Amino acid sequence: MGIQERLIEDVGLRRGVSRLTPEIIEKIVNAVLKGETGARLKTYAETCMRCGLCSEACHYALSHPGDPSYTPAGKVHQTMSVLLDKKGRVDPEAIYGIAQIAYTECNLCRRCVHFCPVGIDTGYIMSTVRRICHKLGVTPQYIQDTSHSHSATVNQMWVKDDEWTDTLMWQEDEARDELPGLRIPLDKEGADIYYSVIAPEPKFRTQLIYQAAAIMHMAGADWTMTSEPGWDNSDMCMFTGDFEMMGRIKRVHFESAQKLKVKRIVMGECGHAFRSIYDMGNRWDAWKMSPIPVIHSIAYFWELMTEGKIKLAKKYPGPVTVHDPCNVVRGRGLHEKLRELVRFLVDGDIIETASNREHNLCCTAGGGVINCGPPFKNVRVAGSKAKADELKATGVKTIVAPCHNCHGGLEDTVHAYKLGMEIKFLGDIIYECMEKPEV
Amino acid sequence: MHPPTLWDWEPGQRVILSSMKCPEACAWVEEPYASPDGERVAALASLAEGGSTALVNGQPWETPFDKAWHPRFSPDGRFTAIIQQDGMWTLAVDDEAWTESFDFLWGTQFSAKGDVIAACIQSGGEYGLCLDGTPWETLYENANQPAISADGKSSAEVVQVASLAQADIEAFQKGVFSVAVDGNPWDAIFMNVWTPTFDPQGKRVAAQVRTTLYDYSIAVDGQKWANNYSCVWEPRFNPATGKVVAPVRIAGAWGLAQDDQIIWEPKFAQCWHQTISQDGKNIAAIVAPQFGSFTVAVNGKPWSISLPVVTDLVIANQGEIVAALGNTDNRDWRIMVDGRFWDGTWDMAWAPVISPNGGHVAVKVEKAGRQTLVVNGRVYPREFTKVWEPTFSPDGTKLLIRALDKDAFVRIVATVSQA
Numbered sequence: 001m002g003i004q005e006r007l008i009e010d011v012g013l014r015r016g017v018s019r020l021t022p023e024i025i026e027k028i029v030n031a032v033l034k035g036e037t038g039a040r041l042k043t044y045a046e047t048c049m050r051c052g053l054c055s056e057a058c059h060y061a062l063s064h065p066g067d068p069s070y071t072p073a074g075k076v077h078q079t080m081s082v083l084l085d086k087k088g089r090v091d092p093e094a095i096y097g098i099a100q101i102a103y104t105e106c107n108l109c110r111r112c113v114h115f116c117p118v119g120i121d122t123g124y125i126m127s128t129v130r131r132i133c134h135k136l137g138v139t140p141q142y143i144q145d146t147s148h149s150h151s152a153t154v155n156q157m158w159v160k161d162d163e164w165t166d167t168l169m170w171q172e173d174e175a176r177d178e179l180p181g182l183r184i185p186l187d188k189e190g191a192d193i194y195y196s197v198i199a200p201e202p203k204f205r206t207q208l209i210y211q212a213a214a215i216m217h218m219a220g221a222d223w224t225m226t227s228e229p230g231w232d233n234s235d236m237c238m239f240t241g242d243f244e245m246m247g248r249i250k251r252v253h254f255e256s257a258q259k260l261k262v263k264r265i266v267m268g269e270c271g272h273a274f275r276s277i278y279d280m281g282n283r284w285d286a287w288k289m290s291p292i293p294v295i296h297s298i299a300y301f302w303e304l305m306t307e308g309k310i311k312l313a314k315k316y317p318g319p320v321t322v323h324d325p326c327n328v329v330r331g332r333g334l335h336e337k338l339r340e341l342v343r344f345l346v347d348g349d350i351i352e353t354a355s356n357r358e359h360n361l362c363c364t365a366g367g368g369v370i371n372c373g374p375p376f377k378n379v380r381v382a383g384s385k386a387k388a389d390e391l392k393a394t395g396v397k398t399i400v401a402p403c404h405n406c407h408g409g410l411e412d413t414v415h416a417y418k419l420g421m422e423i424k425f426l427g428d429i430i431y432e433c434m435e436k437p438e439v
Numbered sequence: 440m441h442p443p444t445l446w447d448w449e450p451g452q453r454v455i456l457s458s459m460k461c462p463e464a465c466a467w468v469e470e471p472y473a474s475p476d477g478e479r480v481a482a483l484a485s486l487a488e489g490g491s492t493a494l495v496n497g498q499p500w501e502t503p504f505d506k507a508w509h510p511r512f513s514p515d516g517r518f519t520a521i522i523q524q525d526g527m528w529t530l531a532v533d534d535e536a537w538t539e540s541f542d543f544l545w546g547t548q549f550s551a552k553g554d555v556i557a558a559c560i561q562s563g564g565e566y567g568l569c570l571d572g573t574p575w576e577t578l579y580e581n582a583n584q585p586a587i588s589a590d591g592k593s594s595a596e597v598v599q600v601a602s603l604a605q606a607d608i609e610a611f612q613k614g615v616f617s618v619a620v621d622g623n624p625w626d627a628i629f630m631n632v633w634t635p636t637f638d639p640q641g642k643r644v645a646a647q648v649r650t651t652l653y654d655y656s657i658a659v660d661g662q663k664w665a666n667n668y669s670c671v672w673e674p675r676f677n678p679a680t681g682k683v684v685a686p687v688r689i690a691g692a693w694g695l696a697q698d699d700q701i702i703w704e705p706k707f708a709q710c711w712h713q714t715i716s717q718d719g720k721n722i723a724a725i726v727a728p729q730f731g732s733f734t735v736a737v738n739g740k741p742w743s744i745s746l747p748v749v750t751d752l753v754i755a756n757q758g759e760i761v762a763a764l765g766n767t768d769n770r771d772w773r774i775m776v777d778g779r780f781w782d783g784t785w786d787m788a789w790a791p792v793i794s795p796n797g798g799h800v801a802v803k804v805e806k807a808g809r810q811t812l813v814v815n816g817r818v819y820p821r822e823f824t825k826v827w828e829p830t831f832s833p834d835g836t837k838l839l840i841r842a843l844d845k846d847a848f849v850r851i852v853a854t855v856s857q858a
Contacts, residue, residue, distance in 0.1 A: 012608055035691065135653065145606040151631050151649070152599075152616065153583070161583050162543035162561045169506065181467060186508055188470055190787070190805075227509070227545065229583070242652065244670045244688075248633075251711075258750055261787055263769065286709035288731030291748040292769045373606075 001069045003078055003097035008104075010375045013096050016138030020092040028135045029088030037128060044120045045084055048073060054122065057115035059361045060105055062386035070383075072112040072122040075101050079129045099138045102129040104376040105383070108239070108367035109326040114359060123367075127241070134241030142373030146236040149199075151245050154252050155232035157199035165227045167202040171209045175217075179436065182217040184209075187260060188224035194262040194292075195225050196253065198234035198270045200404055208268060211431035215301075218434055219309040223266070230256025233267050235276035239368025243284050250281030254291050264293040266300045269425050271325035271403035272366060274332065296328050298402050301426050302337040305344050311435040318348020320424075321394040323410065324360035325403035333358070342400055345429050353390040361387045363401070365409025381416045384409065388417035399423045441516045442552075443830070446476045448837045448852055456480055456496050456848040463487075468494060473827045473841040474516045477850035480841075481518045483507045493520055493534070500534040507531075509545065514553030521545060521558070530558055530572070537572035544569070548587045548594075555591025559583075567622060568594045575622030582619065584634055588641025595620045595635045595644050600628060618646055618661070625661030632658070638676040645674040645683045657685045657699070664699035672711045679719025686710040686724065695724065695739075703739040710736070714754045721758030725749045735763050735775065742778040749775070751790035755797035762791035762800050774802050774813060781816045789828055794835035799855050801829045801838060814838065814858040831855070 033041070055061045055071035068074045079098045082090060090098075108123040116122075133139060139147075146156045153159060159167075165186070172184040185191065195216070201208050216223045225231060230252045237245035257265050267273060274296050282290045295303075304310045322342055329335045335357040342350055355361045364384035369376070391399065391413070399414075399421050401407055407423055414421050455478065461468045465484040473480050481495040491507040492499040495518055506523040513519060513532075522531045527540035530547065546559040560569045565578035568585055581599040588594070601615040614628040618635045631649040638645075648658045654667035657674045674685035677697070687696045687705065694705030695713060702722075703710070709727035716722075726736040733749035734742045746765030754761050765780075766772045772788040774781040789803040801814045809822040812829055823842040830839040838858050840851040 015609065137652065141606055141608055144608045145611075148608060148611045152611075153581075160561075160566070160581055161559065162545060162566075165508075165545055166543060169508075183467075183469075185469075244653075244655070247670070261789065263787075283730075286727040286730050286733075288747060289768065 001067050003069065003101050003105075006379070007097060007100060008375050008379065010100075010140050010372075012139050012141035012144050013099055016099075016133075016136060017092045017096045020095060020136060020138070022089050022091060025090055025092065025095060025136060026088040029083050029090075029132055032128070032132045032135055033083075033088070036131065040124065041080075041128060044125055045080065047118045048076065048120055049118070051117065053115050053117060054112040054120075057112040059109075059111075059364055059386045060383040062361075063383050070105065072106075075106055076122060076125050080125050083129070083132065095133070095136060095138050098129060099133040099140075102126050102133060103140050103143065103239075104369055104372050104379060106367065107326070107362045107364060107369050109362035110330050111326070111359065111362060114330075130239065131241035131243065139240050140372040140376070143236055143240055143368050143371040146371055147240045147242050147245060150235070150237050150249050154229035154249055155199040156234050156236050157203045159199050159202055159232075161229065164202055164231060167206060168209065168225060168227075171206055171213060175210050175213050179214055179217055182213060184213050185224045186227045190261050191222050191224035192263045193221055193223040194257040194260060194265045195223050195268070196231055196233040196257075196265055197268040198273055198404055199232045201268065205404070208425065208427055211427040212268065214431055214436070215304070215310070215427065215434065218436065219304050224260060224262065226256045226260065228256055233265075233273040233277055234270060235273060235281055236368055236371055238276045238280050239272070239371070246276065246281045247284035250276060251285050253277070254282070254285075254287075257292050262292065264295055265290075266295045267297065269297045269402040269404065269427060271327035272368070272405060275327040279331070296332065296334060297426060298328060298334045298338050298341065301430060302341045305341055310430060312345070312433045313435045314433050315347035316345055316398075316424075316429045316433050318346040318398070319351050319396045320346050320348065320398040320400050321351050321353055321391065321396050322356070323353075323363065323399050323401040323406055324357055325401070325406050326360070326362055326366055328403070329360060330358050338402065341426065345426070345433060346400075351394040351396050353394055355390060361390060363387065363403075363406040363409035364413065365405045366403075370405055370408050377412065380409070381412050384413040385417070388413050388419060391421060392417065392419055397421055400426065400429070402426045441476060443476070444833050446832075446839070447478075448832050448839075450837065450852045450854055452849055452851045454847050455850050458497075458846050459843065459848060460846060462494070462497070462499075464499070465492075465494075469510070471825075471843070471848070472510050472512055472518070473848070474512045474518070475514055475830065476516055477839055477841040479512075479516070479518065480848040481510065481512070483510050483520060491522075493518060493531070500531070502534065502536070504531070509547055511547055513549045513556060514551065517553065519547055519556060521547065530556065532556065537569075539569070539572050539574065541569070541574075546585050548585055550587060550591025551589040552591075555587070557585065557587045557591070557594050559585050559596070566598075567619070568596055570594055575619070577619070577622045579619065586635045586637060586644070588637040589639055590641050593621055593637060593641045595637065597632045597635060597646070598624055600624055612652065614650075618644060618658075620644055625658075627658060627661040627663065629658070634673040636674060636676070638681060639678045643676070643681070645676065645685075647671050647673060647685070655688075657683060657696075659683055666696075666699050668696075675713055675715055677715050677719045678717050684713055684715060684722060686713060693726070695722065703736070707736075709733070712752050714752050716754050716758030717756040718758060721754060721761075723752060723754050723761045725752050725763065733765065735761060735778075737761055742775070744775060744778060744780055746773060751788075753791050753793055755793045756795065757797055759797045760793050760800060762793065762802075764788045764791070764802075772804070774804075776800055776816075781813060783813065783818065792829055792831065794831035794855070795833055796835040798835050799831060801831070801858075803828050810842075812838075812840065812858070814855065817858070819853075819858055
């Protein structure tokens with residue numbers, strides 16, 4: 001049992017490894033360890049007791065019972081521990097397996113932190129392994145391509161400048177047929193809200209832009225979207241380990257909002273982007289917190305609900321279950337607001353999965369894993385069996401999941417395990433159920 | 440041309456438009472824009488019967504169009520909007536559309552005086568720039584980050600000079616990006632190019648480049664600096680010497696390099712938005728001496744005051760005044776001038792404006808939904824529904840205030856000493 005027995009061919013990993021020598025690896029590993037890590041990594045490395053409690057935390061381990069190589073400690077043992085023990089002098093082939101574990105068998109969901117008696121953050125360790133792999137040039141092809149896209153276009157899906165604005169105008173046109181007078185105000189200086197999304201929305205989830213515009217319109221929000229680069233709040237560079245590019249795209253994002261003198265940023269239903277904005281990217285830029293308050297859609301919709309700005313014409317038929325996205329629940333504590341909002345929107349109970357709230361099982365897509373693309377789809381879906389079992393046990397037909405990556409992952413899980421469940425964004429339900437004037 | 444020397448600088452107030460209310464023929468009127476001289480106020484409007492127009496001092500343009508966006512006044516006072524007619528896009532300037540139209544048009548840019556107008560275009564899936572209605576002869580598979588020289592005679596963009604197959608990481612890392620100046624690409628190709636910028640004469644272009652995933656540098660007219668850095672930010676030309684100054688990151692810390700030589704030791708957690716006085720003798724930049732604590736450094740020396748966020752750095756022509764804004768959590772905005780806080784905190788503040796002769800500073804601010812100005816540290820005695828950034832007269836003795844007073848657009852000339 002171990003990564004060498006389950007290596008998967010990937011163009012990016014193979015290309016990267018082909019250019020390495022043990023000497024190059026040693027130099028780069030030690031440069032990262034010496035220059036970019038410190039007491040935190042050393043403490044984690046020295047305090048892990050191999051107690052195994054983390055094996056109950058990881059959905060990969062739960063989905064592969066009896067295989068310790070999928071446990072958080074097992075994954076650290078096969079990656080960072082090797083690099084530390086051998087002082088960075090490892091063979092290129094070893095780097096292939098190390099990269100495959102770090103990029104495709106850990107979602108950086110940090111559930112294991114809650115189970116570790118000494119609080120070891122395996123997500124941080126895996127991020128550091130990814131940073132080393134980035135510096136070695138060993139990254140999976142598809143996520144590296146999204147990182148390239150970020151660098152060239154400041155969005156993750158190669159959306160060109162005109163395509164973005166044209167899409168907003170298209171959605172505005174469509175929405176006006178239903179809601180006359182609706183605007184998607186572009187570059188409105190001094191607006192209360194700067195609304196930001198991730199690039200999959202203009203690329204293939206345009207209905208989410210439509211729905212957001214409809215909700216903003218009906219709520220009477222003073223809002224704007226930028227026509228300039230910076231509109232995409234997502235960040236695959238954070239996940240490849242290209243932190244310089246992470247800082248660059250976060251700077252563009254925040255400065256596009258600062259330029260418009262808005263009061264706050266409201267972001268769509270995305271989990272990882274939230275972590276990039278309030279934790280990782282902002283801090284690489286030396287901002288302690290986000291320089292402009294960033295409100296996730298869960299919190300924003302909750303605010304609209306509590307202020308009476310969303311009025312429902314009907315409730316969505318329940319019961320439903322709730323999927324807690326790691327980065328906004330374990331990372332930000334929005335789980336109770338999420339449930340209050342769902343109770344407001346749904347006619348019926350919330351049937352909780354066995355693991356819920358801050359102990360929720362990951363969708364197995366996050367942390368950039370789904371972005372590693374088709375080569376790793378099967379292992380990803382296999383890793384979500386534990387999640388599938390919990391979802392099936394709820395007996396409900398609807399999963400409410402306020403995160404794009406979670407949607408992508410859960411769609412594969414629902415299909416693979418024949419769960420027969422639909423997956424809804426909050427915006428889907430609010431748009432469907434809110435009062436709208438008759439045209 | 441309508442330079443500031445010819446504007447009406449007679450002290451007093453004039454009501455330019457008594458009511459900004461939506462006319463009956465319009466379904467709604469969008470956000471207003473004020474001309475630099477304060478003689479006109481304009482907004483795009485949606486017509487009740489369909490289509491759009493522009494209202495300038497309340498009067499609609501003669502020719503309506505299907506759609507319009509990005510309304511802006513040029514520095515010389517012409518009102519522009521990007522318009523769509525019959526599915527094609529172009530720019531309308533004072534009610535007259537360019538004769539050329541394109542599949543899409545965006546990103547209007549102006550020369551310093553406003554006599555030249557440029558915009559990004561997409562035509563048949565190819566990208567480039569268009570100056571006063573004339574597109575570059577060569578267009579590209581993609582182009583972004585437009586720049587126009589101060590005199591408007593030259594323009595530049597980052598361009599993609601070769602195709603990329605889907606997810607072709609090999610080809611991307613070999614490099615497919617360059618800078619096109621007036622449509623002609625540099626000979627050099629890079630993995631990435633960002634923020635091309637012209638020198639004051641419009642003859643040279645500098646840009647950030649990345650040659651590998653890890654090596655960043657500055658290229659000037661296609662020639663990369665010899666040294667690589669772990670990161671760089673946008674370069675600026677010294678207006679007096681022509682030297683190129685850029686923030687560079689070495690071993691996790693930021694400093695400033697000039698023509699590839701370190702002039703500010705890399706000791707900052709952040710360093711960006713460097714600004715150089717016209718005489719070339721003073722360089723200011725926003726810096727973070729420690730993580731999470733920002734201030735301004737002038738010629739390498741940080742101010743003693745700091746806040747979690749600092750923005751909107753400006754420097755006087757001769758460098759005698761340096762001003763910026765700071766805030767905490769995008770609230771409690773403070774005005775920072777020459778290393779000291781002005782009194783007062785604001786819900787929002789806009790970039791400080793320094794008089795041409797360098798003697799005065801005025802700042803647009805907002806509190807509790809009302810806007811006013813702070814002039815040389817004193818709060819202007821009137822509040823407005825909205826005020827635009829102020830403009831000093833060329834001799835620095837007067838201040839032009841453009842504002843919405845309740846529902847009226849007013850133009851006020853105040854004496855700076857009494858403002």
